[in-house]
């Protein structure tokens with residue numbers, strides 16, 4: 329048994345799963361940059377291999393199910409501190425029992441995994457609405473601080489929607505950004521200074537929007553609890569209207 | 571600039587009582603312009619009343635020649651008036667959309683001179699958006715009763731959803747409260763739109779490249795509590811419209827007593843929010859749970875029970891049908907159990923093909939066991955622990971039936 333340390337990429341994680349089956353069973357999988365080594369526990373740094381990760385990728389899809397592949401990916405994007413272990417345990421079970429893995433609602437592990445995977449998907453869905461762009465005059469810019477690493481799930485949606493624009497969605501928590509220009513997008517490390525001077529036109533549309541927002545609520549039906557339930561307060565910081 | 575701010579305020583204020591503002595039901599990619607449309611709804615923000623903001627909901631104008639008693643914009647009311655030009659509407663929509671404030675536009679209007687002149691202006695706004703600005707986002711256009719069919723046809727090609735508000739579901743209430751509106755003038759455009767949608771679907775099957783006509787279908791809205799109609803009448807009207815015109819949605823809007831008139835509830839009386847909520851729940855049961863209106867409600871007590879949700883209320887009235895064995899009954903029957911929803915019914919059906927569903931599994935499958943247990947058996951065993959009398963169950967479930975219940979059933983589409 330050995331601890332595998334990977335580079336943080338999805339392919340790296342799948343490479344570890346491959347090694348678990350074909351070299352030595354894993355006692356754990358950890359992020360290399362955060363690993364605390366311990367004299368008594370053997371570990372190996374894994375070099376990400378696309379050949380190995382591809383094999384695992386297609387095996388999950390064929391031998392378990394496309395849904396399981398999707399769950400694996402969402403788990404990987406989640407902020408769970410032991411997400412790598414969850415992925416490993418999930419796949420071990422999955423390869424054993426196949427497609428019915430996701431019907432095991434009574435299994436606590438599967439139950440938790442479904443909840444987590446749903447949370448990631450739900451957050452990415454939420455951000456389709458909660459992104460607010462500022463027009464800097466050259467490109468559109470948006471700052472976000474999501475719980476999970478969801479940038480990659482936003483790419484297709486916004487680059488199609490804003491096909492003729494250049495935009496940056498900046499995940500300030502992870503210092504990463506989704507950058508899109510004319511319908512083509514990628515994700516990169518990003519830590520630039522981001523307080524752009526507000527242009528006149530930008531200020532104008534912001535004030536129109538705030539004004540609209542403040543008037544559209546029906547006073548007689550005020551319901552702050554419901555509002556915060558749908559739109560948790562931790563997201564408010566990056567919203568123009570509140 | 572301040573002028574635009576003021577106009578937007580007036581026209582948003584005037585539009586806000588219309589609750590039919592969801593965006594969804596249509597998938598469209600961006601064809602080299604700006605915007606696309608998603609089949610699932612996207613909420614962009616939530617207003618102080620907890621309602622989802624998806625579309626820029628606004629009136630073209632609130633200058634009205636009609637005099638509907640319940641309406642803040644009626645011609646005899648003293649209120650600030652404003653109109654937006656089609657170009658202004660198009661610009662605001664585009665600039666809001668680029669910043670991801672909104673999912674699209676919901677445009678309606680008061681009747682400025684007559685229905686057709688007003689709707690011409692609406693058509694102009696949509697043309698600007700679709701043609702000049704290449705806008706591919708969602709548009710919902712509200713048709714004024716009395717608009718000529720030629721105009722409706724043009725608008726239907728540009729909009730994703732169109733709606734005609736029925737407002738009050740009887741001729742007598744309309745006569746009393748909206749004297750210029752006739753039930754027939756509301757139903758005939760609904761019928762026309764329904765036929766156009768069908769015709770368009772047939773054409774699109776035969777020929778390529780034909781634009782969709784109101785691709786996300788049509789909807790309508792009824793005002794609750796301004797007139798005397800009971801829930802029996804309202805639900806039956808909704809059911810008929812779903813059936814006859816294949817509406818995608820009927821929206822129910824609790825009347826906000828903003829106007830003083832001897833014909834209306836006095837201002838400051840609370841809006842019937844709970845009743846509205848119950849109607850939405852009943853509507854949901856009509857659309858997704860295979861219920862019929864007269865199962866949920868009958869003429870002998872023509873209002874929905876405010877204390878119990880309509881499904882629970884139905885179940886308690888029909889205890890002779892329970893308990894049912896969840897490993898045996900059909901999907902449709904599962905749906906009738908309080909505490910079991912569409913998803914959990916589906917999960918039960920999927921799981922029991924492999925192995926019997928056990929009582930301990932229910933909670934994990936999303937079933938509200940606390941409610942459901944009185945109505946089911948699981949592998950032959952009844953877990954309710956009390957007799958199957960409606961009153962005992964009601965007491966066990968709702969010891970303080972008058973406790974403040976939270977309204978969470980907003981328009982989720």
Ligand code: SF4
Pocket residue numbers: 634635636637638641642643644645679680681748
């Ligand atoms: S037609 Fe009636 S409901 Fe519509 S704006 Fe005019 S007065 Fe109000």
